[in-house]
Amino acid sequence: xxxxxxxxxxxxxxxxxxxxxxxxxxxxxxxxxxxxxxxxxxxxxxxxxxxxxxxxxxxxxxxxxxxxxxxxxxxxxxxxxxxxxxxxxxxxxxxxxxxxxxxxxxxxxxxxxxxxxxxxxxxxxxxxxxxxxxxxxxxxxxxxxxxxxxxxxxxxxxxxxxxxxxxxxxxxxxxxxxxxxxxxxxxxxxxxxxxxxxxxxxxxxxxxxxxxxxxxxxxxxxxxxxxxxxxxxxxxxxxxxxxxxxxxxxxxxxxxxxxxxxxxxxxxxxxxxxxxxxxxxxxxxxxxxxxxxxxxxxxxxxxxxxxxxxxxxxxxxxxxxxxxxxxxxxxxxxxxxxxxxxxxxxxxxxxxxxxxxxxxxxxxxxxxxxxxxxxxxxxxxxxxxxxxxxxxxxxxxxxxxxxxxxxxxxxxxxxxxxxxxxxxxxxxxxxxxxxxxxxxxxxxxxxxxxxxxxxxxxxxxxxxxxxxxxxxxxxxxxxxxxxxxxxxxxxxxxxxxxxxxxxxxxxxxxxxxxxxxxxxxxxxxxxxxxxxxxxxxxxxxxxxxxxxxxxxxxxxxxxxxxxxxxxxxxxxxxxxxxxxxxxxxxxxxxxxxxxxxxxxxxxxxxxxxxxxxxxxxxxxxxxxxxxxxxxxxxxxxxxxxxxxxxxxxxxxxxxxxxxxxxxxxxxxxxxxxxxxxxxxxxxxxxxxxxxxxxxxxxxxxxxxxxxxxxxxxxxxxxxxxxxxxxxxxxxxxxxxxxxxxxxxxxxxxxxxxxxxxxxxxxxxxxxxxxxxxxxxxxxxxxxxxxxxxxxxxxxxxxxxxxxxxxxxxxxxxxxxxxxxxxxxxxxxxxxxxxxxxx
RNA sequence: GGGCGGAUAGCUCAGUGGUAGAGCGCUAGCCUUACAAGCCAGUGGUCGUCGGUUCGACCCCGACUCCGCCCACCA
Numbered sequence: 001x002x003x004x005x006x007x008x009x010x011x012x013x014x015x016x017x018x019x020x021x022x023x024x025x026x027x028x029x030x031x032x033x034x035x036x037x038x039x040x041x042x043x044x045x046x047x048x049x050x051x052x053x054x055x056x057x058x059x060x061x062x063x064x065x066x067x068x069x070x071x072x073x074x075x076x077x078x079x080x081x082x083x084x085x086x087x088x089x090x091x092x093x094x095x096x097x098x099x100x101x102x103x104x105x106x107x108x109x110x111x112x113x114x115x116x117x118x119x120x121x122x123x124x125x126x127x128x129x130x131x132x133x134x135x136x137x138x139x140x141x142x143x144x145x146x147x148x149x150x151x152x153x154x155x156x157x158x159x160x161x162x163x164x165x166x167x168x169x170x171x172x173x174x175x176x177x178x179x180x181x182x183x184x185x186x187x188x189x190x191x192x193x194x195x196x197x198x199x200x201x202x203x204x205x206x207x208x209x210x211x212x213x214x215x216x217x218x219x220x221x222x223x224x225x226x227x228x229x230x231x232x233x234x235x236x237x238x239x240x241x242x243x244x245x246x247x248x249x250x251x252x253x254x255x256x257x258x259x260x261x262x263x264x265x266x267x268x269x270x271x272x273x274x275x276x277x278x279x280x281x282x283x284x285x286x287x288x289x290x291x292x293x294x295x296x297x298x299x300x301x302x303x304x305x306x307x308x309x310x311x312x313x314x315x316x317x318x319x320x321x322x323x324x325x326x327x328x329x330x331x332x333x334x335x336x337x338x339x340x341x342x343x344x345x346x347x348x349x350x351x352x353x354x355x356x357x358x359x360x361x362x363x364x365x366x367x368x369x370x371x372x373x374x375x376x377x378x379x380x381x382x383x384x385x386x387x388x389x390x391x392x393x394x395x396x397x398x399x400x401x402x403x404x405x406x407x408x409x410x411x412x413x414x415x416x417x418x419x420x421x422x423x424x425x426x427x428x429x430x431x432x433x434x435x436x437x438x439x440x441x442x443x444x445x446x447x448x449x450x451x452x453x454x455x456x457x458x459x460x461x462x463x464x465x466x467x468x469x470x471x472x473x474x475x476x477x478x479x480x481x482x483x484x485x486x487x488x489x490x491x492x493x494x495x496x497x498x499x500x501x502x503x504x505x506x507x508x509x510x511x512x513x514x515x516x517x518x519x520x521x522x523x524x525x526x527x528x529x530x531x532x533x534x535x536x537x538x539x540x541x542x543x544x545x546x547x548x549x550x551x552x553x554x555x556x557x558x559x560x561x562x563x564x565x566x567x568x569x570x571x572x573x574x575x576x577x578x579x580x581x582x583x584x585x586x587x588x589x590x591x592x593x594x595x596x597x598x599x600x601x602x603x604x605x606x607x608x609x610x611x612x613x614x615x616x617x618x619x620x621x622x623x624x625x626x627x628x629x630x631x632x633x634x635x636x637x638x639x640x641x642x643x644x645x646x647x648x649x650x651x652x653x654x655x656x657x658x659x660x661x662x663x664x665x666x667x668x669x670x671x672x673x674x675x676x677x678x679x680x681x682x683x684x685x686x687x688x689x690x691x692x693x694x695x696x697x698x699x700x701x702x703x704x705x706x707x708x709x710x711x712x713x714x715x716x717x718x719x720x721x722x723x724x725x726x727x728x729x730x731x732x733x734x735x736x737x738x739x740x741x742x743x744x745x746x747x748x749x750x751x752x753x754x755x756x757x758x759x760x761x762x763x764x765x766x767x768x769x770x771x772x773x774x775x776x777x778x779x780x781x782x783x784x785x786x787x788x789x790x791x792x793x794x795x796x797x798x799x800x801x802x803x804x805x806x807x808x809x810x811x812x813x814x815x816x817x818x819x820x821x822x823x824x825x826x827x828x829x830x831x832x833x834x835x836x837x838x
Numbered sequence: 839g840g841g842c843g844g845a846u847a848g849c850u851c852a853g854u855g856g857u858a859g860a861g862c863g864c865u866a867g868c869c870u871u872a873c874a875a876g877c878c879a880g881u882g883g884u885c886g887u888c889g890g891u892u893c894g895a896c897c898c899c900g901a902c903u904c905c906g907c908c909c910a911c912c913a
Binding site: 285409623640809 | 851868877880
């Protein structure tokens, strides 16, 4: 390893004005964040006198109990770049921050804590349990926000909202009541997805199917009074033998010749006293699959449920809420589903009814949160009729009122909304917005109300109870773009900042959140909640695998920012595992880690941010590479050192903020290049191509400004031509100061640190964050200068190549002879001799 | 079963109808008074396969192979 450790003094140890040799993020970052906060840099204005156009981004509220992960870092960085850029362009920028109570996720975490204490939520009771979650919220809720501040996020923290704040809860209740009045929220008893671990209903979205190897198990039902010479048994194929306890029919295809003689016959259930009919159904049955006979369990399968409705079959629930066989299951009662499966198979075999087993690939529906296999169960829940809202949400995108970027997501959005099912919005949890419905014990009327009720709306009885259920956590999230602004009140903030400009978030919550905000926004506000939807990908490890605690490949962004030894890094990636094991896994996920020593160095926030910006947002996967961060840390250091170098030449200058006049080739050229770079940056940010924007500035600053312009300026400053010196100094000062402004949205800390030291125009704001973002006119497109400079650069490059080929020592001067048939070229080369010689 | 994306340098990825780019890596030379976290010169790619359109295709079209993701009730 060639890296050399350099001992540098901390900046704080240096006399005022003197700068350390290398950029040290740690000392700089905290100081400037505090300064920005003090100066109110991030504050959006609702003052009537403020005529700036609004630019609004609502931050996806992180889970209140969560801690910062790479996904947050990506979100925070991208949004901060957008917001800072627009703020500098003179917009009244509001980045609305918040936190989400994250119903099921948070409740699960706290229940796990209780479990370690040997308690359940039932032991505590509802009230105590809620208190417990609130205190956990207080304890951990602030942490993630502090972490976002470390990232430099310029949100308007004074407007911070929590989804269970009283005003947010009021908005939730208002929305619920209105939708209920409009007949769009209703109660129904039907088959829903049941998480028997969390013991709650789930929406379709919260169920993830996972491929698994199972088996297709065949067993026989005995035919009662078979036709003479006809079959005496009917063999069915199933992946879930235990559900046969709830079978109320067996279906065959009406056209299947094998089973014609069984139409209308009854079968004997081997374990419970029930006769079940053979029915014919061409929708459910595929003659070619399995045995062509399907057992029908209406209470535990979506297809069978529909079949049951078609044929008027009884629905026999055989499961308890905690996932065991109930009393309907006879001798099997009390067994967990997986145990019941074994037991039923064994019992069938003992009765001689087993007919075969084949391996079979199947999709297991699992709870997104608890991970257990979800059971379809018949249950009474609150639902929302989403179709009418979905149509409006589709129309908003179709009309261009809202644009989705990258565009490829549009189809996905359309497809989901076009096929949307009613949304099961009630959860049997204790943490969340309680459903504002009161059940009358006397007349069983259900009163839905904005205010807490003490008596039944219908019969006046005081014997009423509020519905124990809470709402799906995404219900409150769907209101976010306007609830945070004060809705249902017509507040000045709501009037000014609705709709938002951009909704930036991960594509993984396109349905959960974005589509639902679209539905609610159009429905309640009459306007789509944002002009653009910007979707970024998933941060994955270096090899492309999703980050997860199971794989041990997560990285705490703060460990990259502040530096951390691998002991620490790995103990977070794979908690509880021995170091060697965890570190091995970690190195597998990040091959480049092999090139590191004992840990990650202190990269600084800016380096991490610039790295995150450098990935194309259209990539679905963002493979984070520590090596890449290192590269961009070098860039931050480059910026720092360029200013350190330039400072002595420019610090005494008076600058105007206007592009200075330039006659010399290099000066004209760098202004021209700057004009283009700055334009590319703005174009990139506006098109949500931060990779293009950041890369344009990166190459401008390093390859053109540092490697050429600064090098060419050296002989000028060391020379005797005072006019040239003065012009070059002014151009240099201008380009440096403007570059810092151009780079600020991406790397806010180092740019602020440096901007405070360089000459600035009179009347400049207190922070670079409030200074104007440069436009192309801050430079000066100059095709002639670019052409001439291009030629010069090629000549110099060629000369260097020759030297290198002949291994001429860099310190040694050699004669160079240039020939050209073109008079202009000869003139140019002669004029720029100094540059070539150097 | 439907839909979407990807396949480009050793690795991770940009990209354009007209001699292929970046970062990291690798090789060689430089401690040049901003930066060795640097400078400088190099190395490195039949742009997944097969067809088609075109004067010309890595790019457009079709087919295929291999990966990945999303949606969907095949027991």
